[in-house]
Amino acid sequence: MVIGAVAAVIGFVLVVTLGIVAVVIADEDAAATETTDGGGGLQGVPAEFREWILKADAACKEPAMVPSLLAAQLYQESKFKTSREEATSHAGAQGPAQFMPGTWATWGRDADGNGEASPWDIGDAVMAQGRMMCSLLKQARTSGYPGDVRALALAGYNAGWGRVEEFGGVPPKSFANGETYNYVRIILSTMKRFEGPGLLQVSGSGLGADALRKAATQLGTPYAYGGGGPGGPSVGFCDGTNGYKDGKCAASSTVGFDCSSLTQYAYWPKLKLPRTAQAQYGATSDRPVSRTQLKPGDLLFWAHGGNGFIYHVAMYAGDGNVLHAPRTGRHVELAPLTSAMPQGDYVGATRP
Incomplete structure (x- = not known):
């Protein structure tokens, strides 16, 4: 309470943010290492x-x-x-x-x-x-x-x-x-x-850099399966397999993004990517990029065993890191490309 009217002390209850994955697949349990800057980022707030x-x-x-x-x-x-x-x-x-x-x-x-x-x-x-x-x-x-x-x-x-x-x-x-x-x-x-992921400094210009800069404004936003779109984060949904945490439907009460809605939001309206990770791969796969040639904003894709159905998409953030929405129970974050998702599932990258 501000000035003179002192609030009673309220015991802290940990606010658990809900977290992250593609609209069309089961949530992944891959480990991802967050980067923090001691408070420059933000998480756990509405x-x-x-x-x-x-x-x-x-x-x-x-x-x-x-x-x-x-x-x-x-x-x-x-x-x-x-x-x-x-x-x-x-x-x-x-x-x-x-x-x-x-x-x-x-x-x-x-x-x-x-x-x-x-x-x-x-x-x-x-x-x-x-x-x-x-x-x-x-x-x-x-x-x-x-x-x-x-x-x-x-x-x-x-x-x-x-x-x-x-x-x-x-x-x-x-x-x-x-x-x-x-x-x-x-x-x-x-x-x-x-304290959330460190604030990402994006240099350069062009479609990819601008998209990454826009996506970086959402660091710390909760993951919501089926949530988010060109207009920003929104409530998600559960489909019988995805969107659940501790046996309950977390997505339906979480305002956030999943992996492909985040990338769609980042590029919209300059480039109107389709909604799902699979569709985004299909729309950009004619412009592949090798790992050694990655630039900020490039899209990276994963499929089980490295083949077949694309279950996850992320954006290259430079310095060997990606910006993505990993899975339910997490939030939009920076993570090393090598551990963001299972290495054996990596399909490749494209340049929208």
Whole structure:
């Protein structure tokens, strides 16, 4: 909760993102090694929050600001809830970032362009949260107070910067029954769970590089079997074999991509690829590319035993890595080409 109205400490519940595979085949269990940059990426947040968290992070030049900090803070404040019933505190804090009306008057803007600055609008709330945290991080960095600047900024967000000044740092456990102290501790300890794949830097121009750059904006987006398309991530479905996790249909409640909808989204509308991995291979197989000649954006395909039905597609991301949506239970990620899928299943690459 922002300024003076301190939220009760809520035990953290791990948010499990759901994950990844082609629309037309059974989910694979191949191992994939993720790359991370210590917080530059993002995972485990609802799709409607992801865009705004990344924008808020990009707008802040303070080195201590990372997307996972904003994500962990939003989870602690509201668990990403947006309804007035679920996101109104007993003290009157409002919306997913839990702004008090007086504080909202200072930081609120119409970030989403709908004509109203509202703490209930996800874009408005997250961008206001980012602006306030950015300011607090700067105050913390220049304050001379001991300790982690993120801890100081979080304490200022929760209890007011005046309390940080009063105590010369994060208020102790004796202040407000330890609520600010625990607020800070919980958020810092749960940031790691929201750290996603590193932000991919794509150089160059052309159809492939542009497609890869577009796909990279979806790093950390959940996998949803049958979900996604040219317009972005969407809820998927289960077909009796695919889309299940722990015996339950995960796809029908997950907004995300599968492997071929991600590549379709990446190239659309400059190149309108068909929907499935098999069809995408058929549409581009007349332009094969050897492993030694791969360029960013090239499509890579896998079939069981290296022959027959194509069950997976990925995009070459450079430096021996691919960007793909692997299977249910995972998310859009970077992985080494050599371990993204079974090496014996690799069919080859094409250049759309």
